[in-house]
Amino acid sequence: MPVRVYLADEIMTAHLLGDIDHHSSREIREEIDERAGRAHPSRLVMDFRDVTFMDSSGIGLVMGRYALMQELEGELVVENMPEHIKRVMKLAGLDRLANMESGRTRR
Amino acid sequence: MKMTNQMKLSFLSKSVNESFARTAVAAFITGLDPTMDEITDIKTAVSEAVTNCIVHGYRDSVQTVYITAATYPDNRVVIKIKDKGCGIEDIEKAMEPLYTTCPEGERAGLGFALMQSLCDKVKVASKPGKGTTVTLHRKLAMRGQDDSQE
Ligand SMILES: Nc1ncnc2c1ncn2[C@@H]1O[C@H](COP(=O)(O)OP(=O)(O)OP(=O)(O)O)[C@@H](O)[C@H]1O
Ligand SMILES: [Mg+2]
Numbered sequence: 001m002p003v004r005v006y007l008a009d010e011i012m013t014a015h016l017l018g019d020i021d022h023h024s025s026r027e028i029r030e031e032i033d034e035r036a037g038r039a040h041p042s043r044l045v046m047d048f049r050d051v052t053f054m055d056s057s058g059i060g061l062v063m064g065r066y067a068l069m070q071e072l073e074g075e076l077v078v079e080n081m082p083e084h085i086k087r088v089m090k091l092a093g094l095d096r097l098a099n100m101e102s103g104r105t106r107r
Numbered sequence: 108m109k110m111t112n113q114m115k116l117s118f119l120s121k122s123v124n125e126s127f128a129r130t131a132v133a134a135f136i137t138g139l140d141p142t143m144d145e146i147t148d149i150k151t152a153v154s155e156a157v158t159n160c161i162v163h164g165y166r167d168s169v170q171t172v173y174i175t176a177a178t179y180p181d182n183r184v185v186i187k188i189k190d191k192g193c194g195i196e197d198i199e200k201a202m203e204p205l206y207t208t209c210p211e212g213e214r215a216g217l218g219f220a221l222m223q224s225l226c227d228k229v230k231v232a233s234k235p236g237k238g239t240t241v242t243l244h245r246k247l248a249m250r251g252q253d254d255s256q257e
Pocket of ligand 2 (some may be wrong): 056158159218
């Protein structure tokens with residue numbers, strides 16, 4: 001499983017693992033959405049510390065979870081992005097699309 | 108310019124092969140002594156093109172994706188990624204950032220934009236009903252000149 005999901009109080013942390021591409025993002029998305037749909041966390045933290053590779057599928061994944069947390073009236077926080085992943089986010093212009101200052105995307 | 112090395116690869120358009128494809132291309136270019144950043148750039152661009160063949164070209168039916176990669180004496184890498192799928196009606200429009208025909212699959216519409224920022228040149232040839240070929244050009248920094256021409 002390319003993601004481990006923990007819940008503490010109202011904060012859900014999705015610890016992402018390995019490569020994020022079209023193949024792995026489906027499983028990650030399903031797991032997070034299923035858990036968040038049941039628990040209704042006030043905050044979802046996507047922790048990228050152990051992500052080894054990411055392409056535009058990862059951008060779709062973050063944007064989709066942003067929409068999910070808006071629906072649940074909570075906030076999304078993106079944490080611990082390695083340099084190479086920040087680069088993909090920037091090259092794709094996500095820092096302009098979403099408010100991602102210092103690695104945080106807030107509602 | 109004459110190529111210094113070449114490889115050809117074909118594989119089924121299953122999503123599990125996306126990581127195989129980008130890793131295989133990365134392994135092929137190690138002879139050019141690339142930096143970590145250069146490897147990551149090329150892996151990402153290849154992953155975008157291969158995913159497009161699987162998701163859009165073949166629309167999740169299982170067919171064959173073809174890759175040819177060649178290296179040149181000036182440390183250029185040219186990678187062709189091809190499908191025989193549905194093709195693209197309007198290439199210019201398809202390449203616009205945020206344009207996607209598949210938003211329900213959580214596609215961002217940024218694949219081509221990423222390929223263009225990660226490569227020196229991106230060429231797209233496509234015919235509706237026939238398929239699509241994406242050609243990525245990327246020049247690597249010259250390091251360790253002497254053993255680059257084996
Ligand atoms: N190999 C292909 N065959 C057919 N259509 C394609 C192909 N590659 C791209 N397209 C078309 O071009 C559009 C844009 O591609 P691009 O990679 O930029 O975005 P995307 O794949 O939709 O989203 P993302 O790559 O961000 O997940 C696609 O939505 C699709 O309509
Ligand atoms: Mg794409």
